[in-house]
Amino acid sequence: MLELEAERIAHGGIAVAHHEGRVVFVADAIPGERVLARVTDDGHDRFWRADTLEVLEASPDRVPHVWAEASVDRAPERRAGGAEFGHIAPVRQRALKAEVLRDALSRFGGIEHEVLVRAVDPALAPGVRADGTGWRTRMRLHVAEDGTVGPYAARSHTVVPVASVPLAVDALAALAPLADRFPGAVSIDLIAPSGDFAQLVVSDGERMPRGERPVTTEIVGDRSFSVDRDGFWQVHRGAAATLTEAVRDAVDADRFDPRAANLDLYGGVGLLAAAVGDRFGDTMRITSVEADERATAHAGANLADWVGARAVTARVDRFLVQLESDAGAGERARLRDATVVLDPPRSGAGREVVDRIAALRPRQLVYVACDPVALARDVGLLRQHGYELEHLEAFDLFPSTHHVEAVARLAAIV
Template identity: 35%
Template sequence: MSEPTSTPRLTVTVGPVAHGGHCVARHEGRVIFVRHGIPGETVEISLTEHDDEAKFWRGDVTRVLAGSPERVTHFWPEADALRAAVRHGAPVGGAEFGHISRKGQLELKTAVVREQLERLGGLRTAAIDALFSDGVEDVDTNGSTDQQAGLGWRTRVGFAVTPAGKLGMHPHRSHAVLPVQEMPLALPAVNELRLWELDFTGIDRVEVAAPANGSGVLVLLAPAADLSEKAAGAAVKRVARALAALETPPSVARWNPENSAIEVLNGRGWVRETTDDHEFRVSGDGFWQIHRKAPAVLTDVALGFLLQGGYLNDGADVADLYAGAGLFTAPLADAVGPDGSVLSVEGSAGTSRDARKNLHASEQVEILQGRVEKILGTQSRASRTAAGQRRRFDAVVLDPPRAGAGKAVVQALAATAPEAIAYVSCDPAAFARDVKYFANVGWSVEKLRAFDLYPHTHHVETVALLVPAVKATTSN
């Protein structure tokens, strides 16, 4: 990524917001994806990618000539493009919407969801209006003023390390590492460690998990790949000793990002997460919803859709796909009771082991580790009844990774002919593409809500109820 002082600067009018945290501008017919602007503004930008042969360029706002009413002072100096330009640097990523009012953020995210559903999902404007009249919903006001709302929500944070051994983060699309002195989006427990005061020489990545219930912080240390085993071990142990000396020492483990292997140095290699009704063990870098309110919001809405539609009853046969440590599996087991059954499918071996520990007392839950499309495929025993017939689910919760479920999973899932699917997505483009795949096999969106579970970033979470198109037509 080029520094602002070494690249051309242009004056442009910022156009509509696009998926990915930028807006679209044009200069002499060239499309430019502009970060840190707001639609309607006139700004000076520094081009960060501008190859003559490229279909589009990229740029960061360095000065605002005519600002939007929704522009506010960024709450985090290290992530503020305007202050970065003054110091002839680049802003760190992770808070690319921090210069926009909370109201403005919700409006832009709503526009992105709508545009993706229309362009990639193939939905008509009238259908989107009917499904999505509430737009993206705020869950994190906390009674704060506009600029302070949406801070202190991240329960997971990843950091890089500067060449000088200081805690840092990357600018957008850059391998550079810039030092940071705080992470305002993180829970207070993360910032209270004051990791930026420590020497991380020899460490490549630092991951911090801080459960919202206050049950204890876990710090994962990934040593630099170019170190010998002796040097790597020494670096990890040195940082672990420094962390152990803190007033409230966290658990510390050496971590291999390639295979998720954990070697505990202090405390334990997992954290304890809780919801109102359940407790979960989540190992190392195992997946858990990042926003402190996300587990409650997403389970309430996803299972609420299924319950309201009458798809979750005592004795029902349901599936939780990309099930993680069991966030949705546990309440699904409660809903179907001991006479029902829940198939839990998770690709990560470590996270699947967590699910087995978390759900060992729920005899109606079957936990399988592997690729969803293969387990649902015709050759899998899990997709067949005892009589050899294709297994049919009454309801399914589908919570894929950011890339979405994809065509193969959609087709395999539709072949099991469930009554309804609650689809939880953290990426509106991937979700919209999957909506189109579902439409191609005879399914449609019956209900849709979206939540700002990533304040001050461009990310947004959607929860949809999908049903066979014939049923949707009948119910309407």
């Protein structure tokens, strides 16, 4: 056992402490607290990992955990995972997330930039509670060998029985079969689309046949989006509307040319391309690129209101290689006038994609990111190509967790 003083929050939501000169990453502690912790991993020369067992000196920002089954009062191996900030007052949660993003931009992006993480506007997220609960419209429960249902314990693959799922929207919380058993099943998905009824899907681990994927409807403002029931969609009830507004506002109108070869990379079912189109009109030209064939098919239909919109099924890196290879002088000029929106996976766009985008020299980039370090790394790479960060907004789309979403605009500096 160690007595540790938590100093700051690291990327990943774990507090940083020191013991006899060694870094200790300790879960379930808040910076400024003194805790009694048990080391769980001492196999590294430079750091250890530990779990908080008891809070000796509590932060004024410590609150009763929003999920009793994830509380520090439980043994670490019995704490439900997925709500690692649920013991922290929401205002402090957002401040800690801002610190992580600001630090990442400094260390990996080479820039000092002020960051404010904003709560989702309640008007965009009906039913979501200010205490960091009631926001998840999609969640997965796992099934143990004996059929017991529950989330995994934090940082493990052990199924933990629970009596509640407070992060879920009310429709999913009511639907969750927490007291039932499902022998032979692997997982249970709960989905509450904004334009459809709440659904429970039991999976035995077998992949669903391509032709049998059910489709649901999501509503964002006045628009409807078709998306596969098991396809990607933003999890927070107000996330799609929040990002629609943020991306629309992030585009610099003075740099936007509706006739340019505008791009929506990692475009999914076309949510962000539609956001740009709603601002700049139905003659806007934009190509949405997505590797998932089903998502691309939905994007084609979802973007049908724009005569210049098209959806392409391709890996983004391969699409950019082909685009550069095939572009004639006229298309190269239209690419230089372009706005590029990109919403890459958690790992970020990466060097190859960043290099390919920069080679096309678009006027501006609007980058949507769910990982601070990946965003900062890509910002640093883009700065090497002469792009600078001009605009940054961050949103608390994952309350009671360490995750944060950011929307950044970078522009080519002539």
